[in-house]
Amino acid sequence: MKASPAPLSSAFRQALSEAWAGGSGLLLPLGFFAGTAMLIPFSLGSDAELLARIGPGVLWLALALASMVTLERVFQADLQDGALDLWIQSGDSISLIAASKTFAHWLISGLPLVILTPAIGYMLGVPMSEMLPAMLGYAMGGITFFLWGGVAAALAASVARAGLLIAVIALPFYVPAIIFGVRVAEEGLNGVGLPFLGASMLFALGVAPPAMGAALRLAAE
Amino acid sequence: MWSFLANPHRFMGFSRLAVPICFAIGALLIGWSLYNGLMVVPPDEAQGGDLMRAMFTHVPSAWLCMGLYAGLAAASFVWFVWRHELADVAARAIAPIGAGYTALCFVTGAIWGQKGWGQGWHNLILGDSRLMSVLVLFFLFLGYIALRAAMETRQKAAKAGAILAMVGLINVPIIKVSVDLWETTTIHQPSSVIRIGGAPEGAEAEEGQGMNPMYLQQLLWGFGGHGLLASALIFMLMRAEIYSQRSDRLLAARLEES
Numbered sequence: 001m002k003a004s005p006a007p008l009s010s011a012f013r014q015a016l017s018e019a020w021a022g023g024s025g026l027l028l029p030l031g032f033f034a035g036t037a038m039l040i041p042f043s044l045g046s047d048a049e050l051l052a053r054i055g056p057g058v059l060w061l062a063l064a065l066a067s068m069v070t071l072e073r074v075f076q077a078d079l080q081d082g083a084l085d086l087w088i089q090s091g092d093s094i095s096l097i098a099a100s101k102t103f104a105h106w107l108i109s110g111l112p113l114v115i116l117t118p119a120i121g122y123m124l125g126v127p128m129s130e131m132l133p134a135m136l137g138y139a140m141g142g143i144t145f146f147l148w149g150g151v152a153a154a155l156a157a158s159v160a161r162a163g164l165l166i167a168v169i170a171l172p173f174y175v176p177a178i179i180f181g182v183r184v185a186e187e188g189l190n191g192v193g194l195p196f197l198g199a200s201m202l203f204a205l206g207v208a209p210p211a212m213g214a215a216l217r218l219a220a221e
Numbered sequence: 222m223w224s225f226l227a228n229p230h231r232f233m234g235f236s237r238l239a240v241p242i243c244f245a246i247g248a249l250l251i252g253w254s255l256y257n258g259l260m261v262v263p264p265d266e267a268q269g270g271d272l273m274r275a276m277f278t279h280v281p282s283a284w285l286c287m288g289l290y291a292g293l294a295a296a297s298f299v300w301f302v303w304r305h306e307l308a309d310v311a312a313r314a315i316a317p318i319g320a321g322y323t324a325l326c327f328v329t330g331a332i333w334g335q336k337g338w339g340q341g342w343h344n345l346i347l348g349d350s351r352l353m354s355v356l357v358l359f360f361l362f363l364g365y366i367a368l369r370a371a372m373e374t375r376q377k378a379a380k381a382g383a384i385l386a387m388v389g390l391i392n393v394p395i396i397k398v399s400v401d402l403w404e405t406t407t408i409h410q411p412s413s414v415i416r417i418g419g420a421p422e423g424a425e426a427e428e429g430q431g432m433n434p435m436y437l438q439q440l441l442w443g444f445g446g447h448g449l450l451a452s453a454l455i456f457m458l459m460r461a462e463i464y465s466q467r468s469d470r471l472l473a474a475r476l477e478e479s
Contacts, residue, residue, distance in 0.1 A: 151385075158372075159372070165367055165368065168364045171364075173392055173396075175357055175399060179399040179403045180399060180402070196399070
């Protein structure tokens with residue numbers, strides 16, 4: 001029997017290559033965040049002090065929306081093309097596969113914000129000393145977002161046009177990561193925000209994958 | 222008692238009696254606490270004068286909505302582990318009632334806070350951390366209801382709902398901590414019903430004694446009344462669901478015969 005690639009790594013690579021297959025690679029998500037940053041001064045006015053204070057908060061909304069947009073299709077596509085059934089038959093842990101897919105999607109649509117943070121922050125006039133904490137906040141907060149959003153997406157995998165449903169389910173779960181993440185950016189690496197953000201990310205890493213696994217098994221029934 | 226009621230037939234017999242009794246006593250208690258709260262007790266000027274009378278609905282509904290979410294998750298857990306159909310019927314029935322009580326708690330809190338804390342109405346609703354945690358709870362209920370409604374079959378709705386409710390419950394403490402840490406301008410007073418260990422630092426000596434028993438009594442009547450009212454409503458929804466399941470089964474049997 002020909003050895004097939006392990007489901008875990010193939011699911012991860014498939015998720016990454018799907019993003020590249022459009023031909024745009026990382027340019028598209030980078031463009032999304034840069035475009036959102038462009039809209040910030042138009043929606044809030046050009047008051048420099050206000051922009052530096054509120055601008056980074058608006059980017060949290062952009063990150064939350066980016067997770068929604070990409071997660072809607074993650075598991076739905078696998079359900080429709082039968083990949084999900086094959087994973088379940090393979091006997092590998094669905095939870096791990098789901099976690100690796102979520103991680104791949106974070107790499108594609110969450111990480112670009114972290115990369116862009118210095119540029120956007122510079123344009124908004126955020127002090128340089130706040131840049132590293134802000135990047136850490138977006139990175140860890142983004143992973144937390146994608147994990148909880150992944151639970152919602154897995155639960156709604158069998159529902160057609162689930163975009164808004166996923167948003168309503170997942171948004172309350174985003175609250176802690178946003179609050180802690182904003183605090184990390186405000187008070188730097190020595191404040192109380194960083195351990196709390198790390199703890200909530202680790203908690204999501206522990207709880208979300210089993211929930212995604214259970215939800216995906218349900219969707220495949 | 223729970224295993225006794227777990228049988229749908231016995232539950233129907235029990236709830237046939239329980240619904241009117243809970244309704245009657247609940248209405249009496251709510252009426253008594255509202256009459257006393259709105260007419261009899263003097264307004265506490267420090268808490269916003271007459272507006273503080275919203276408290277007699279606000280505090281019981283705040284206690285209830287948290288309890289109802291825990292109840293929803295507990296029912297979900299029982300269904301998830303033991304596949305007990307009645308537990309799912311209960312979870313399904315608790316959700317809209319819980320959402321209603323979170324909304325009630327939020328609205329009465331906003332009315333009370335409108336003047337009580339000396340702030341304008343608009344910057345209070347989305348600016349107070351304790352009201353915000355209630356709002357998040359409302360969205361947790363809403364997501365649960367929306368997810369169930371989107372599922373094709375009862376079985377799928379039950380399972381997806383159970384997973385969501387359990388994941389939600391273990392998140393509630395974290396959300397609570399984070400919203401408390403958010404501390405923009407918490408205008409809400411700290412919990413003052415039961416105060417163990419004397420006054421919090423900086424509070425006046427008079428406040429340290431906890432709530433005036435005159436008010437506390439009305440709160441407890443109100444809590445009992447709303448608890449009974451919520452139970453009656455939940456039992457009614459459960460009865461309706463059981464009837465609808467029975468009629469579905471009868472219909473299916475008919476179709477098979479013909």
